[in-house]
Amino acid sequence: MRRPYPASCLLTAALVAGAVIILASANATANQTGQSADATPIMFAADTSHGNAAYSRPLEGLSKADRQQFAAGKAEFAARWVAPFVSGGHWGRGPQSNAESCVECHPGNGRGRAPDGPDEIPHSLVLRLAFEEPDATGRPTPNPAYGRQLGSHGIAGKLVEEGAFRIEYETRAVRLADASVIELRNPKVRFAALWYGPLDNRTIASPRIAQPVFGLGLLEAVSQSTLRKIAQQQQRIGFNGRPNMVLNEANGSTVPGRFGHKAAQPDLLQQTAAAFHTEMGVTSSLFPVDECWPVQKECYRVETVSGVEAQDEQIAAIADYLSMLAPPAQRNATDPAVMHGAKLFDRARCSVCHIPEIETATARQHNGMRTTRIRPYTDMLLHDMGEGLADGRREFLAGARDWRTAPLWGLGLRTGVNGNGNLLHDGRARSVSEAILWHGGEAEVSRQAFIAMITRERQALLRFLDSL
Secondary structure, three states, X not given: OOOOOOHHHHHHHHHOOOOOOOOOOOOOOHHHHOOOOOOEEOOOOOOOOOOOOOOOOXXXXXXXXXXXXXXHHHHHHHOOEEOOOOOOOEEOOOOOEOXXXXXXXXXXXXXXXXXXXXXXXXXXXXXXXEOOOOXXXXXXXXXXXOEOEOOOEOEOOOEOOOEEEEEEEEEEEEEOOOOOEEEEEEEEEEEEEEOOOOOOOOOEEEEEEOOOOOOHHHHHOOOHHHHHHHHHHHHHOOOOOEOXXXXXXXXXXXXXXXXXXXXXXXXXXXXXXHHHHHHHOOOOOOOOOOOOOOOOHHHHHOOOOOOOOOOHHHHHHHHHHHHHEOOOOOOOOOOHHHHHHHHHHHHOOHHHOOOOOEEEOHHHHOOOOOOEEEOOOOOXXXXXXXXXXXXXXXXXXXXXXXXXXXXOOOHHHHHHHHOOOOEOOOOOEOOHHHHHHOOOHHHHHHHHHHHHOXXXXXXXXXXXXXXX
């Protein structure tokens, strides 16, 4: 199996002359992250125009071999998977699944879409299931009839799907200091069908929207020591950011998690293989067994291909593709309103967790290069986000109220790529303002600062966030 990270990828990007990154927030770098001032800045995609391709560009300076890798991985990312032995795609989907390809849930390499109401069938929003107490490994304990996720697609003529659900919203209004009002919507799950019996009353159902997949290779390159240093510095000022320590399926070790809403996956190979297994029902060397549950008797009799369904090379190709997807560069960084918004972002303490700048360690491993700087606006750590966002689900060290700090790079381009403004783990927020007002727990101070802003300040802050 190839490395999840092409050795040439970040090195080439780091060697490109010049830098397109403009520091939008000068006082939110070294003091919080312990970074060196002379780290080499990394170049993002050169084309920063708007449109639905904003999340689909490769890192600058890739070699010819890298570009070929990128194209091969892109093809696998879009490939259709079908049940054995149906024509029209790779064999191996199912027996239960929610999608037929990666791109189905991540259109344009962006995020999914939450339903607007109870009449809309969820498409790129799935329903995770678990008991409150995790299993011996720290993973969520599966429901004995439905597993870890409700499957909306079985196999026609052979296996009925597990069920269907809808999202209904309760709304409430939040009044800001300038007397403006913002409506928040709180999603509630309603089951439209459960074909294998009722859920155990201990089962927690948590809706999850598909996340953007660009820039992941750069986040994977951040060292474990940097994550620990950020956590220690946050704790000294009263915050409790911490890595999720998760299971590496390849060797059984415990390592920091980086990917997923609760940072439950350690690297791109495992993240990709887990998505294949959970979303499409496709096995791999990391997850080699179809999840059939005793009540689903027909599941055990469904035809399968010999051996694992996704080969190591296919999983690695997608991991490589994701590692080379570039985050968009910031736009309009010298606009006075954007610069003022960046200062307000600091003042509201948003930058404590959404760290503007962070170092990667990958380039240090090649030819004596210095480290590189990226601007993802995340610390990749878990934080208590309050009862309002709690889903009750525990994953390794992530508790019921804990979520990984979401990266903010590319935030302002999401509507152009995906046609919606959905944010947070279940897409409940339709705007940045709504997302901020759902912050609680450790982020309550930032929420209150946003509420207290005068109109001009709030507009500047939102303009800054829209520039990312």
